[in-house]
Amino acid sequence: MTKGKASSAGRPQTRIQREKRELILEAALDVFSTHGFRGATIDQIAEAAGMSKPNLLYYFGRKEDIHKALIERLLDTWLDPLRAINPDGEPLPEIRSYIRRKLEMARDYPRESRLFANEILQGAPRIMELLETELRQLVDEKVIILKRWMAEGRLVRVDPRHLLFAIWATTQHYADFDVQVRAVLGSDFAGEGRFDDAARLLDQLFLSGLAPKNVKQLAHSQ
């Protein structure tokens, strides 16, 4: 019994299994994030991972299993910044650091961002359910906090969900549309400075866009 395959099922996982599976996921992230699910081939991933296709398939029975493993891990860390919004904090600093964290993720994990973007673009066939449950639930939760802040007059009244969309869009843009950003900024501007510039702009945009007009916020530091 237990077909022996080094897959998810109960078996304890050997050292090699852990290492090789990690290696494969790393390689697959590269490939899936730039070609999408259908556009990526097992051969490509295997080559990127430095092993033969059958060997790769020994660890992940099907192409879809690799993708699923990646997406599941991704979504978890991807939502961490949103989870970290503190209901008891000050609205503007909380939003400010949320934007910061999202921007850092775009800078430090662009492949994950693109993997996600690819999946969504293609209609999210493999994660629709997660979006409708986990994501939506978390958003609903945070929306309550945002609404409270607005009711308390500590945040200007805006549609909280669309506010989140705007934050997601602007920050992830620097990962997903990286080549366009680079093309527009020009190769001379190619350093990582664009993330600092982006942070500055987004601060101005969101913080002065969200500060209540009557109550002058402390805001601007640095």
Added chain:
Amino acid sequence: MTKGKASSAGRPQTRIQREKRELILEAALDVFSTHGFRGATIDQIAEAAGMSKPNLLYYFGRKEDIHKALIERLLDTWLDPLRAINPDGEPLPEIRSYIRRKLEMARDYPRESRLFANEILQGAPRIMELLETELRQLVDEKVIILKRWMAEGRLVRVDPRHLLFAIWATTQHYADFDVQVRAVLGSDFAGEGRFDDAARLLDQLFLSGLAPKNVKQLAHSQ
């Protein structure tokens, strides 16, 4: 000579050629925009266009030709809203209507937006050059205008290029990440109302984020 193929080369184009090529492009837009270039198959496109694969290949010799034709046409209309920014207009209203137009394009031409997003995500292998010339040039042009407005104190000082990124990101998000937006808003909210809500939020965000602080819009004459 002139291998006879109904391709781009000089030949005058018959009625059927015009119609069929249009039909193919329409079908291909559907397929490419949801599967990306590699993920789309000629068979799929042919079926969507209601013809056989060899018949389709009579009109477009290679898969890439279809894609190229789509992208080229797209990029042109895609940049129209940016072109329409009037150097002699009032800064805030100009930006406001730019955002409006971009949002309308996301609403009315989501497939085009996704086609573009797909291409960029995958590293823009087929349009990199256009980005570095046409797009960059147009952006540079508009950046000059924005900078002048800022120098005149009619617009708050921000990085103009990143401002454009923010506008692109937030508006296109509603086309590219449509399924996520729907999932978060819930199916009950499924009408087109989300675009109005988005427009409201983006107005608040960008307009109060960009209005100069000292010079109150209407009140004082300068």
Added chain:
DNA sequence: GCGTTTTTTGACCAGTTGGAAAAATGTTAA
């Protein structure tokens, strides 16, 4: 060191894919 289990490999397969060739059918202008 040795038997068992895990890992890797090489050969293979059936289905799909992009595309070519040629024959068959339509269309049209003189």
Added chain:
DNA sequence: TTAACATTTTTCCAACTGGTCAAAAAACGC
């Protein structure tokens, strides 16, 4: 009407794809 041209269909193919399988090679527990 008919010859010239445009369009469509049929047939085919070579390369690639996801995936299997049995046997060889390592690694491991003792």
